[in-house]
Amino acid sequence: xxxxxxxxxxxxxxxxxxxxxxxxxxxxxxxxxxxxxxxxxxxxxxxxxxxxxxxxxxxxxxxxxxxxxxxxxxxxxxxxxxxxxxxxxxxxxxxxxxxxxxxxxxxxxxxxxxxxxxxxxxxxxxxxxxxxxxxxxxxxxxxxxxxxxxxxxxxxxxxxxxxxxxxxxxxxxxxxxxxxxxxxxxxxxxxxxxxxxxxxxxxxxxxxxxxxxxxxxxxxxxxxxxxxxxxxxxxxxxxxxxxxx
Numbered sequence: 001x002x003x004x005x006x007x008x009x010x011x012x013x014x015x016x017x018x019x020x021x022x023x024x025x026x027x028x029x030x031x032x033x034x035x036x037x038x039x040x041x042x043x044x045x046x047x048x049x050x051x052x053x054x055x056x057x058x059x060x061x062x063x064x065x066x067x068x069x070x071x072x073x074x075x076x077x078x079x080x081x082x083x084x085x086x087x088x089x090x091x092x093x094x095x096x097x098x099x100x101x102x103x104x105x106x107x108x109x110x111x112x113x114x115x116x117x118x119x120x121x122x123x124x125x126x127x128x129x130x131x132x133x134x135x136x137x138x139x140x141x142x143x144x145x146x147x148x149x150x151x152x153x154x155x156x157x158x159x160x161x162x163x164x165x166x167x168x169x170x171x172x173x174x175x176x177x178x179x180x181x182x183x184x185x186x187x188x189x190x191x192x193x194x195x196x197x198x199x200x201x202x203x204x205x206x207x208x209x210x211x212x213x214x215x216x217x218x219x220x221x222x223x224x225x226x227x228x229x230x231x232x233x234x235x236x237x238x239x240x241x242x243x244x245x
Contacts (some may be wrong), residue, residue: 001125002128008020008021008022008023008201008204013221020107021233021236021239022203022204022205022230022232022236023201023203023205024025024205024206024207024225024227024228024232025164025176025204025205025206025207025210026206026207026208026221027161027208027210028208028209028210028221029157029158029160030157030158030160031049031050031153031155031156031157031158032089032155032156032158034049034067034122034153034155036121036123036124036125036245037123037124037125037126038124038125038127039122039124040199041155041163042125042126042127042130042131043045044085044094044129045127045129045130045131046125046127046131046148046149046151047125047131047151047153048150048155049152049154050152050153050209050217051072051075051079051152051154051217056082056083056220058095059080059084059139059149059150060083060084061083061084061085062084062085062149062150063083063084063085063086063088063147063148063149063150064080064086064087064088064148064149064150064151064152065087065088065090065148065150065152065153066080066087066088066089066090066149066151066152066154067090067091067121067152067153067154068089068090068091068152068153068154068155068156069089069091069092069093069096069099069100069155069170070099070100070156071100071101071104071216072138072154073089073100073105073152074096074100074101074105074107074108075104075153075201075215076129076152076154077089077108077111077114077198078104078107078108078111078114081113081114082109083112083171084150084201085113086114086115087111087113087114087115088114088115088116088204089108089114089115089116089117090117090120090121090122090136091116091117091119091120092119092120092121093118093119093149094118094119095118096108096116096118117136117138118138119139120136120137120138120139121136122134122135122136122151123135123136123137123143124226125148125151129156129224131148131149131151132147132148132149132213133145133146133147133148134146134148134236140152145194158173158174159173159174159175159176159210159211160174160211161174161175161176162174164176165201165222167200167201167202168199168201168204169182169185169186169199169241170186170212171212173196173244174214175210175211175212175213175214176199176206176210176211176212177199177200177212177220178194178197178199178206178212179194179195179196179198179211181194181212181213182194182198182199182200186200187201189202190202192238195231195234195235196227196231197211197227197228197231198231198235202235203235203239205228205231205232205233206224207221207224207227208220208221208224208225208226209221211224214231
């Protein structure tokens with residue numbers, strides 16, 4: 001794919017090319033897979049990647065387990081704790097503060113129904129038609145089996161953005177910078193400030209999970225997608241073109 005300040009060219013399979021005034025990137029991410037017996041079989045049946053299913057109706061009064069020690073896992077734990085009977089964070093590290101912001105660590109500590117288990121990983125999950133039990137092991141201890149209603153796997157994701165042009169600025173994990181981050185980290189080419197969801201290439205927008213700093217939830221991605229349409233209209237108006245690309 002190539003891009004200039006006012007136009008982009010997209011190359012499709014079959015070597016076809018499309019010229020456009022604006023581009024919206026909403027490719028999402030590829031979640032890292034959790035190793036453990038039964039995980040794939042119960043995917044979508046109590047086992048979920050990310051926190052897309054972390055809605056009040058799905059966790060209310062239930063025992064929720066979250067695998068992961070990053071900020072997304074911490075946010076999901078704090079949110080779920082407002083509705084769930086219990087929330088247990090399972091992390092491989094020795095200290096939650098090593099991978100999570102301190103403000104989230106404090107929030108988690110203030111919730112009486114959130115429990116943190118360090119140096120722990122999942123051996124297996126089980127259930128006939130839906131998740132019923134998980135088996136975990138902590139370093140140096142015997143495996144522990146217990147009842148579980150919901151398991152959220154939040155062990156990171158891959159952005160898979162290597163195919164994009166070099167001029168499109170990304171973080172170390174490949175997530176795309178937009179808005180204020182573009183202003184701080186790049187030599188923005190236009191005389192105006194970038195729109196909130198605009199990348200380092202003017203007229204090239206990004207929304208959803210692949211965007212740096214985004215909240216990895218479906219509702220957030222949908223909202224960002226809607227916002228992008230408004231920004232596209234504003235961008236085209238600045239170019240003297242009122243039509244969508």
